Amino acid sequence: MKIESRLAQIGSISEPVTGAVSFPVYQATAFRHPKLGQSTGFDYSRTKNPTRTILEQAIAELESGDAGFACSSGMAALQTIFALFSQGDHLLVSLDLYGGTYRLLEKIMSRFGVTATYVDTDDLDALEANRLPSTKAVLIETPTNPLMMITDIEKVAAWAKTHGLLTIVDNTLLTPFLQRPIELGADVIIHSATKYLGGHNDVLAGLIVTKGKELSEQMAFLHNSIGAVLGPQDSWLLMRGMKTLALRMERHEYNATKISEFLLGHPMVAEVFYPALPDHPGYGVQNRQSSGNTGIFSFKMKDARTIEPILRHIQLIAFAESLGGVESLMTYPAVQTHADIPEEIRRKVGVDDRLLRFSVGIEHVDDLIADLTQAFDAAKAELE
Template identity: 55%
Template structure:
């Protein structure tokens, strides 16, 4: 079935009363039909009908075994990290979301989880970090905010060769554009807050795993840790997913136009967008995905321009997050990546001249006019 049809039909024909929009089951607990009997729903932390519709939908979309919905993207990542034990080692993308960096460096290192940060766009660099006690590779692609592309097929081969768990953060591209499990990954994670929800009105996280054994183990962790998504938010996620394809198509078209315009602006020194043919991993992205997404970063000539740009924008909002229908701009050095040490940010290129843009569904000409006025 075409993904457009799958998205539009999420929840339809599932309600016994015939509701087209699947109902919100606002109940913490469910009655048993009889002694030793269950409807399949006993307690909403463990399972809820509305959440199950969402979890089944994301599993189908990512073509995995089972889906899991969490109260935030960080709740999802935290649960993934509890798969590992004291003394285990994992390799993680070096220019990743600052929240992921923070939880690894400030929380899980206290429990003995060892982490190496690597350029996951370079297979040789990854393999050099593999140790006898390495258990997984955790990849963001495209990376945040430098928009580097990992070779998902190559990383999957590395994981198979060394017996490692292959985890991919697919937040930026969504299953509409990229399906890491089909490239060989074992686990896919999303901040559902972003493109999957799509309207900047919900916080959520989603995970899809491959294989019944891993699904059973992960399900026990989800239930034990309890960071599950509530029924109201599950319903909002279902509603958001129904328009994912339409939104992503419009946002990607806008992003390419803006990236091309920024390339020629005299006050912009670099543009990072994998949809540009001069991007070093343009061909790799074409080999593993249907598109390039709607996230881009760009560098201006002088950091003194940053405050004026951010104050002058009238359509694009200076705000955290990404992936909604409204265009947002962030300053990674003080927002999303503030928890990463200055010397690390400098090495990765996350300097005082870098801006990250989440392109929305507004008219491209209006967004370009807004940027042009602010840069002037």
């Protein structure tokens, strides 16, 4: 069955008693035991909840994994994954990285003796040069946030396996509709499901998918023990969002491609970072390992002084954090999503005071371009 059909049918044939097409929200935290020593399969909602189970089964199947785990946020999912590691363990992590991941590693995990080195994960020589005897895993964002750097997952996963390392891939920006890292050799997938999977800026959630019996059992233990699980109402909202994922991602990609091409030719714009553009350095790898492109990209203005008036004058596009929803959002990474990364590191990577990140929604592309045009014109007029 094609992925579009599997998405649309999430939970629709899973309620045999009533035949409900929309799987019910089981708000219960406790479940009766038929008798001593027997269970319905559900005992306590932190461990297992019927609504959450349908969601977890769906994401595992969509990502070609063995088990899925729904968490209360993307960061909760990441913390649960990091609990696989112990004092003295070392991770290799994508150089261009979401600021929240950097904050968790540097300000929290470091206190427990887990360290990280940030490298270009597409460069095997750099990975090898920074690999330590204590290295346990490679954490990859591809595309990265916000500079859209691409890593060849299959290449890195093969290298990691030769050294007994886990390959963890953040698949938030592409989703299983466009990219399935486990099929390319990854061991663990993480999603900030708040973003494209939910898709409507109305639910906070994180998802984990694992491959392999032992790893899945470890993750199940950590998921239950840490307890940052997703509630049943949010699980239902997330499933509802996922049903339209295919349609939304197609529109996101169409709009983002058109707008990135528009910005590429705009005299006020210096650079556009989007893997759908043929001159992007990761264009070939992206086309090989995925079936399309995400709806988010970044661009640099020629003059940093235009940033504030542009953000003040956009109207249809909202100046807001987050990404992946049906509404278009503009973000200023240097002071929002990546503020926790030290300035010298941000600037070295390219996240400077001229960079804007654009999460393109599903509005009509002409209206979005018109909004950008008037905001750019207003910014230019203020500076003249």
